[in-house]
Amino acid sequence: MLTDRLAPVFDEPGCATNRAKTDAQRKAGCKPKGPAPGAAAGGCAFDGAKISLQPIVDAAHIVHGPIACEGNNWDNRHSASSGSDLYRRGLTTDLTELDVIQGSEKKLWKAIRQAIEKFDPPAVFVYQTCVPALTGDDIRAVCAAATERHGRPVIPVEAPGFVGTKNLGNRLAGETLLEHVIGTREPETTTPTDICLIAEFNIVGDLWQITPLFEALGIRLLSCISGDARYNEVTYAHRARASMVVCSQAMVNVGRKLQERWGIPYFEGSFNGVRATSEALRTFARLLVEQGAPADLIDRTEALIAEKEAEVRRRFEPFRETLAGKKVLLYTGGNKSWAVVSTLQDMGMEVIGTSVRKSTNHGKDRARDLLGEEQKLLGAVPNAEMYRILREGEADIMLSGGRSQFVALNARRPWLDTNQERHHPYAGYEGFLVLAERLALTLDAPVWDLVNGHAPWEEGYTP
Amino acid sequence: MIPTDSRRVETPRKALTIDPLKVSPPLGAALALLGVERGMPLFHGSQGCTAFALVLLVRHFREAIPLQTTALGEIETILGGTDNLEAAIRTLATKSKPAVLGICPTALTDTRSEDMTADLRQITQRLGDDLGETLLVHAPAPDYVGGLQEGWAAAVRGIVDAAARPRPRRADHVTVLAGAHLTVGDLDLLRDTIEAFGLTCTLLPDLSGSLDGHVPETWSPVSLGGTPRAALDDLCAASAVLAIGEHMRPAATLLGERSGLPVTVLETISGVKGADRLVAELSKIAKRPVPATLRRDRSRLLDSLIDSHFAAIGQRVAIAAEPDMLRALVTLATDLGCRVPVAVTTTKVPGLDALPADRLLVGDLDDLQTATEEAGGCDLVIAPSPAIRAANALHAPLLRVGFPQVDRVGSQHDTFAGYQGSRRVALTIANAITESHAAHHLRPPAHHHHHAQTEAHHDSATPVAPY
Incomplete structure (x- = not known):
């Protein structure tokens, strides 16, 4: 039962909110209040799960549901890819009334086969939605059979919209990776500086503002969950020496379980801004050295931070006055x-x-x-x-x-x-400067004077 | 000759839809409800149903979109969501006080077969005075059947059903039921055309008052304009009912029954003949000759067809759009002398088989690409913006139409209807083809650009910029 699998996700020891709860509150789960009818905003659990996994660029992502779940929703985030763009295709079983009456497991089975024949992906993610969950489609069984038949992972993502919020969906996506993906393959080589980023989705190339810093330090991004990721690298996450949960609200469960199962230390951090970026690099260096990386990594990291921060200060000057x-x-x-x-x-x-x-x-x-x-x-x-x-x-x-x-x-x-x-990446040192420039351009845009001005026949008009 | 037997609309039963052309019917219903002044659509479903539709509408219109949800969870879905529905209606009616609150069931509530009509009747009784002036409209548009235009049609029929009351006939006034394929720009043109005959009109819905991209004076939790609430009570106070688009027929038929007024359904008002039918009909209703301004507009359209045909004749145009938009576009393209090797639409409706396209499919944007490749390629793609991938693969420019257009600003002001809209489209098609071909002029024959499969084509260094 899905509800059985939900319970441990609600009881997330890595989540500070959860730690602050009483036992009774904890048992009640993450949505004690529930969204208010007629006054709610935000996505559903399926939305959250898809956001978390779809940036895996070479996988096929099939949405098993009626047209609303994918037709209104495909290719709508700016997660960037350096290679395959299969993740941007809108793949869905587009359920009709007849499918619902007759049961749609066979249609899903055929859809998986068609996706594999057409795109030859290394893996397929199948997203459960409310309607087939309501009618009792067993997508776990279909995916297990398809995995066997096609000789590649076909992974059920069981986060139908009505089980909760977008945030719950993020975590269920994390559980999916922990159950079906992470640790299923081994990297060809490992290094003492292999890291894993969790809940970094490479929105408009944010990740690429950061990777040059890792490269400069000789840190290898072994596994990114899931921005610009290839399916294989996600399976390698268990061989990282340290991991960082970038959006802690979304996937702290993955960081914690990597630590629990494989002893990989993790921290919650951010690449938003200079201070956060420096702090993240510092923490990575410390954790990696603690795990056996050469001790000079710490000094080299400090040197890089000093250099980058000085550069940012210099290049920020033109924007200072406006902001x-x-x-x-x-x-x-x-x-x-x-x-x-x-x-x-x-x-x-x-x-x-x-x-x-x-x-x-x-x-x-x-x-x-x-x-x-x-x-x-x-x-x-x-x-x-x-x-x-x-x-x-x-x-x-x-x-x-x-x-x-x-x-x-x-x-x-x-x-x-x-x-x-x-449309612009704001991560890391470069992203700080991009954000500064966008802020300055936006604040200074001539349009604000024009739209706040008056027509000649209105009171307050100034020529 | 193009075959026209009714079996020729292909409806392949595909297990896997790839790059949907369709959006959900409740999204269409919501859009129609936003064309009513102080309108507010309410989706009866999970939060996500609303969030996805909301985000897509925002990306297309770049305007605030009032849209609410009954926020069903798993338990409510299984046990029945009536309590959530009532709570949502109560909250909205007392806080946002919409003039029209449209209830749009989703696949979730449809699968459970909730009896919404009965539910709404009971909720209305229970709410009593809390409902205030709010008119409840039921817009039953299941996710399973059709796309945006079917949802739109259901909402308009729902509004007519809830609002239309017998009224004395009103001379020289036309009640117009406007189809989902008409843009804000089209509605402006349509109103001007009607008024040119000395007639007045009520447009239902009227996105030109709400989603036309004006800067409002205050923040509003409901739609910013549209068909006035008072005009809904007076839908029957007219001298004629005019419906634009075949999908408006059910609403028009109902309004005809309620009002006893003569009803005319115009499948399309695009192209010379489509615009002529509109103008002739208005002339008949007004009992007036066609005014000089419209005669001049017609003459300008004819001249633009002459000017455009040089670039357009024999060119191959692949089109993907909802049925009534497709009708307009195929008509416009073939009027220019283009050939339509492939036309893809979202749902099978009567009359489509008569369209002069070589192949007609109910399908997705991957079908558009695959079928066009099989037919030997094309010179121009006309489709919503997600077709950019297919257009690039076909090495053809994309003329963006319909919904959604997420990589364009101001698409609501593009016009397709009447003499003026048709003229704009004719010139746009010709210019797009000319611009695309300009890159190939004065090249050796080896680079002869279309009919796809030659290697020279694929190796060509010609940049393929999106239109």
């Missing part, structure tokens, strides 16, 4: 709710509030430390209030995801995308 003192409303989630705060502060900007509604307790603590005032930690801000904050000039700019952008834009204030639909 200084500008007030930012930050409405985002995960590690960004604190990591971006420190970034913006480093740029001389003032964060008037950050939303921690999707943060871990660890994240909330860090945001509180950075902002100093509890009231700057925001929960869900109603759109009307957000509009007022911007319209009345309490914030000069909002940084958020695509869905809330129109609150800022309708208030005729600058807005910058910090989520997965953005």
